[in-house]
Amino acid sequence: MMSEESFLEQQQKLIGLCSDADKLAFALKQYLGVTFFRYVKSYPTNEKYIICNNEGWLKAYFAEKFYNNELADYRKHPIGSKGVHIHHPCTRDHPACNFWRANSEIGDYTCFIYFFVKYKDYFESYNFGLKGDAHQTNDYFFNNQHLYKHFFLYFKSRGKDLLQQAEEAKFKVDDTGEYNLQDNWLLGINESMTKIVMQEMPLLEVYLDDEFVNVPLSLKEARSLKYFLEGYSMQESAEKLDISDSVHIETLTSVMEKLHVKSYNDLRSLCYQKDIALKLSFLNKDIR
DSSP: OOOHHHHHHHHHHHHTTHHHHHHHTHHHHHHHOEEEEEEEEEOTTSEEEEEESOHHHHHHHHHTTGGGTSSOBTTBOBTTOOSEEEEOOOOOOOHHHHHHHHTHHHHTOSEEEEEEEEOSSOEEEEEEEESSOHHHHHHHHHHHHHHHHHHHHHHHHHTHHHHHHHHTTOEEOOOOOOBOOOOOOOOOOOHHHHHHHHHHSOOSEEEOOGGGTTOEEEHHHHHHHHHHHTTOOHHHHHHHHTSOHHHHHHHHHHHHHHHTOOSHHHHHHHHHHTTHHHHHTTOOTTOO
């Protein structure tokens, strides 16, 4: 069992990462009005870690032991949801509602968007705080969700060292059951501004999920795989990518080796079974 002194050291390590987290969230803050960001990863062992861009909020998180009450860990997450929630000031007397409401001024948000997904071996969630009312936030998310999805890839790619440091500072939490929330789906920015945001978040590689969580695809590999999965012939894909047929085939072969499959049919089946095709579907000419 971790001593109180060791736990305090882990807290300080995570608090010390706030500045780097804030830099990663720059484009979302600059162009989408995001004022608050955090990422939580949790395991079946009741261990978790948190990365947040707001030092004051994170200090309150630890001081009030909110890690035992939040709806963001492997054993306690919204039931029957579709992985996205939008929250606005809530007057319910629930520990989670009370904490988010009490610390909204420190966190500089009036609403927040909450994304989460649970895999076999881990649970992860993202929170983005915004200033505005619930109706505005709903519309804003609905029209810009592709940029948040891009940020997930950008965060895993450019934040690799940050994630490793946070992983080394993970801590134990209480097993506190489950809690049910109702779905609440989320103004958009024009195409030229979307391109600017994309350019502010250049990808180094595309990380996959689940058992392939540590498997990065280069952008070259991701693009070749995307066109392959969309049903284009080798020649058509090569033309779209402006490469030779042989280079396209070599690139797909590299992907197959990374995913441990031996045929194109197996590659296609795996990518649809594991939602890799869906993950790559939004890649476009503005992503570099």
